[in-house]
Amino acid sequence: MSKSVFALLVAQFLSAFGDNAILFAVIALVMKSSELPSWYIPALQSVFILAYILLAAFAGPFADHHPKRIVLLLGNLLKAAGALLILVHVEPLLAFLLVGAGAAIYSPAKYGILPELVGEQQLVKINSWIEGSTIVAILLGMLVGAKLADQSIALALQMTIALFICSALVTLILPSVRHAGKQHVTAMDFINDIKLFFGQPIARFSILGATLFWSAAAVLRVMIVAWGALILGMTNASDVAELTVFLAIGIIIGSALAPVIIPMQKLRRVRYAAFAFGLLMVLLAFMESLWPARITMLMIGMAGGIFIVPINATLQEIGHQSIGSGSAVAILNFFANLGMLVSVGLYTLSESMNVPIVTSMSVAGTIVLLIAIMIALHLPKTPIQFTDH
Template sequence: MGQTRSLDMPLLSPGMVALLAAQFFSALADNAVLIAAIAIVKSQGLPHLVPLLQESFVFPFILLAAFVGQVADGFPKARVMLAANMLKLMGALAMLAGASPLAAYGWIGVGAAIYSPAKYGILSQMFGTSVLVRANGMMEGSTIVAILLGVVLGGWLADHSLAWAFAGVVSAYGLAAFANLFIPSLPAENAGAHFHPWRLIRQFAASLSVLFKNQDSRFSLLGTSVFWGSGTTLRLMLFAWVPAALLITDNQTPANLMGAVSIGIVLGAAAAAVWISLASVNRALLGGLLLGPAILALVFVHALSMAAALMVAIGFCGGLFVVPLNALLQQRGHETIGAGNALAVQNFAENIAMLLFVGMYSAAVMAGISVTTTVTGFGLILLAVVGALTALRLKRD
């Protein structure tokens, strides 16, 4: 493995502006195209396919988990990001041309799986340790704003014109690819990397084993996986819950409520930064324990204003829960297998959880179970899972 050399670039250098722009437009398009894909299957009278859209997107993350990190390190990361954005663009164009939304969104998932390790890995090549944390914060801020705008604009455009929605998605992916051209073309961190599939799979399995044998990293992996599995399911469930509970049938309302959850996550993350440290990480369990009851409260909500407030509260609990656990995993990963390998394992575990949670929701939809019963079951399962995780953690301490 070659030595990682940092350029020690200024935080607001043109290269960083280009990187933030590429991430912003790529994340915006990722979220807008999901809303557009949901609008397509609903217009085709196939609402039961909505959960399968998310399944098709996360499946490539699981299949490619052992390989994408090696790709990110084996080639210049800016070029990896460019290639990944072009794959996403191809998927959006295929969906626009009439291809199966499931297949096209799955192809976008392939691009996203390749893109993820490269966008974070390039930061350590561009910046020294003195500004690396702030650079990561700027990247996260760009992503959060893009998610908010992506779901809101995606919902509004999908309700007015699917053609305009896809024009926006294609334009955003195109702008992301264009911005990629201005990211510094740094040398590959591991230009001599091998790509022997079985060897990579064995290395990945070893990293997975190391993290799950460590009590702190296992706790973090399980907790963040539960958060992302439940969060992804809630995003999809809103498209069935809003018409049933609020009697609103557009695509913009559930998209806006998804945005309210994101706002809550930001507020919860800010609260976690003030109230929770690695030494007091068990405080994060309070946020996790409140997620189940907050989702159960959806059963009693029939007004949009109350729904929006509850979504912010759910997001707040989630942010309070997941942010400290992410920090704990990064620290333990750095001490054991390296932060990059820890990120690959975390992505794998979280996407497995998404597949399982969304799969259960899809089964409930296919079985014709009412959305009220589904929400109740989802809240109870989440409460039981986080409760068990809490009991195991406190017993250990």
């Protein structure tokens, strides 16, 4: 492993740790409050996603034009500023919008820098390392953030600020590579990039597949809070985090298996993982005890990890050879977060209408399965081919 790849792994680990620690700090804030309504947690997720959508047209070209280590630095500092605003009692919805803005800027640079550090043959392997280390960070961020927030929300927020700043400093170790991309972009430039990218069947499938995955993952994450409280009797953020850990462990396992099971040339195989994801989500809705729920969450995570790693690698390589890897990731972020906003928004609406959580979760799983089947039917049958670079 090169020094640059190791530095990226460390920076991503710290940043993802902070992302999840701050999320569970805010979940603890809501669960401890007698004034905030039940729809507040999905609303927080929605404003975070909204930042991605609003910045999608500019984040990718910005990452492609500027040295990506500087873009990563800026993203971390914005996230730290959002955590600071929550700490000083600014409205959490507004502060979380700033955290989302930092994440939206950070994401295209995080994935877009990979083709600059390694060749195409190593992309799936490096992606599995990135996803694996990210999920470990998510796991620890959830556990440590929730445990700390249950004791002191202020201390949990201070920790997240320190993590974002440390991640920002580590990014300075990365090489400074600058490309002659567009410095000034318009919405029409972004639309033209989308048309160009969607003209490639594999790129189109990858975008739609990733959108499905992230939409399902986002709504499952917020559903678990209400489902765990009602069905399993969970009473605090730590209980929710401990259940979600099994999802994270599953994604780690799936991410490690993905390069072996599904190299980019065999991308069609990912459809089976998508089918399993939807079926298991429906099954989870009807679990009534802790250990069966944990095992099902583990299996959902494995299916998700096997599914998303090859898709991410494919998108990065297609983008690197066409519109720029940062722009490709920004297009992915736009569609994925639009899907997440719709899915979480619909769940927020169902929660406000007092739809039973078991019904909401089983319907969501069924929709995931049906959309996966529809997308798979349009997947090109020819093997994916890349040019050397």
